[in-house]
Amino acid sequence: MPSPRLLLLPVLLLATHAPMARAAPDPESAAWVFGEARRLCEADGGALWGRSLCGPMMIVDPADRGIVASEADAGGVLVAAGAVYTGTLPREAMLANTATEWSGTRWTQLVWPLPQEPALLRAMLVHELFHRIQAGLGLDRSEAGNRHLDTQHGRYLLQLEWRALARALMADDTTALRSHAADALAFREARRRLFPAAAREEAQLEINEGLAEYTGVRIGLAHDEQRRAYGVYALARFLDAPSFVRSFAYASGPAYGLLLDRANPGWRGQLGAEADLGRMLATALDIDLDAAPGLAARERRYDPDGQLQAAEDARERQRQARLSAWRRDLVEGPALVLPLQATGFQFNPQTLAALDGIGTVYPVLRLTDRWGELQVDGGAALVHADRKRAVVALPPGGDGLRGEGWTLSLKPGWKLVPGERKGDLTLSAPAP
Structure with missing residues (x-):
């Protein structure tokens, strides 16, 4: 897979730099972040999910749990400081990039420092804005273990799937896109035959976190070329993660969402309780998931020198x-x-x-x-x-x-x- 840094370069070159301080979140920097989030959600206007992403936001400094918020809380704890509100998050309240209920208000909570790169920042902002409304869209799922993604075979087949997805994202014609997507889905189905619980567990996390990351890419970046580059970058940047057990959906979600945008633009309206992004893509591209996979030939296509297999063998011994x-x-x-x-x-x-x-x-x-x-x-x-x-x-x-x-x-x-x-x-x- 190409270098993540090279893949992200076109994304960053098309963005302007974010004027944020690296120290604690001062009101001016926080106000800029809130304005950027508002600009992004107002530009979308509820078009992507049929509902506005705009809402209360807070940035929290983990050093002292100091808050800078975009608006007053319903409980009246925060104090006005110019265009923002400040206070302290109580010790018992959870601190994380997430949607959270505190002082009578449902917030998008962000932990300082935020990404400096504009593309990463915008994708993150929209990702977390989506989480605040996700339950209201009926798109929150209970998350299960995905422990198979810490095994040798689970990891190997997932990375082969990612390599095929990256090529599908980079494909400029439908034939190449479909060919690489079929390979990705073959690796996906092979993994799920080995691990019977994988289909349900993976699908749930891809809905919970994968859709949030897809939304961040789709709304946070303005041009299709940027989105596709970011999608490939997302598949590459998690390769060094200590574990894929929970992180995999942050990579798979944008890839499947962006490919579905090309294959079936109306897919977001078809997300039922048992939705599986891979199966939705197979249906949109008329790919038979029950056909003989020809897995060995596909493995040679995406791991021709066997280096990935050797790396996973070594990791398994360490594991x-x-x-x-x-x-x-x-x-x-x-x-x-x-x-x-x-x-x-x-x-x-x-x-x-x-x-x-x-x-x-x-x-x-x-x-x-x-x-x-x-x-x-x-x-x-x-x-x-x-x-x-x-x-x-x-x-x-x-x-x-x-x-x-x-x-x-x-x-x-x-x-x-x-x-x-x-x-x-x-x-x-x-x-x-």
């Missing part, structure tokens, strides 16, 4: 060693077991990894619940698949409040008590 260490530390060894009841998650989606059928490992995580807060940065927390408990490894002789790469802050009245296994700790709630 197995990492899984063994996690099993030893998080499953077999002494652990702090945290019950999950009213949980808030803040995490880096590019770092998630599956641990067999047990759950998901989060190397970067902020977890809040009734008992307080767990911060993980450079360590590892295991969230079990049933989402009823999280686990971190207890160091020998530790106090249960800190370990390698994690710290625990408890609310008043909560205390550490022995767990079910010898050597484990868990939490006891305050007396009523």
Whole structure:
């Protein structure tokens, strides 16, 4: 696949630079961001999804949780500061690029600093604006594991799919577009035959995050050439992600959305509860997904020298060693077991990894619940698949409040008590 930097060059050359400070978000820089977001959503005028993307926005500085907002909150917490409003986001409120409810208002929340490159900034702004209205469009989905995308075969077939999608996006004629799209869909179907849950799990995340990223590209960039270049760039920039488990949809979503724009411009009105972007493209291009895939010949077309396969072989050996260490530390060894009841998650989606059928490992995580807060940065927390408990490894002789790469802050009245296994700790709630 061509260099991501080269692919993005035409996108950046056609954009003007954003006058933003790199330090904390000052009112002037924030006002410029809000104006840019308003310009983009007003230019769309609700045409793409039948509803305006415009709405309340806040930018939050993670250093001190200071807020600069585009308008007043319904709860009257923020204070007017010229054209914007300022305040502080409470510690219990989640901090992330997302749609969030706070002080009686539904916001598009952005975490400072924002991208400096104009194309990346505009795509991000629209992506997050879309999330604020997504549920109202009936396009939010419950997200499942996609743990197969951390396996050797799952990763290999996904990357072959991406290589074919990139060529389809770059194709100038319908014949070439259809040929490469058919290859991409063959790799996609082969992956789903290997992993029966993959079709449903992948489709849900491609709707949740893939449509948001597609919307960012479609509205954030003005010209089709820019959009196609960005779509190829998006397929390339996630190749170095530590895991594809949750990040893949940010790459696949724009690719399938832009190809559907060319093959069936009315596709957005056909997104039912079981919508699958790949199957919609197959229908639009009259591609038979049940035909014999001829997979070996297709693999040679997109991995002719076998370097991708060799790289995935090496990564699999490293992954197995990492899984063994996690099993030893998080499953077999002494652990702090945290019950999950009213949980808030803040995490880096590019770092998630599956641990067999047990759950998901989060190397970067902020977890809040009734008992307080767990911060993980450079360590590892295991969230079990049933989402009823999280686990971190207890160091020998530790106090249960800190370990390698994690710290625990408890609310008043909560205390550490022995767990079910010898050597484990868990939490006891305050007396009523």
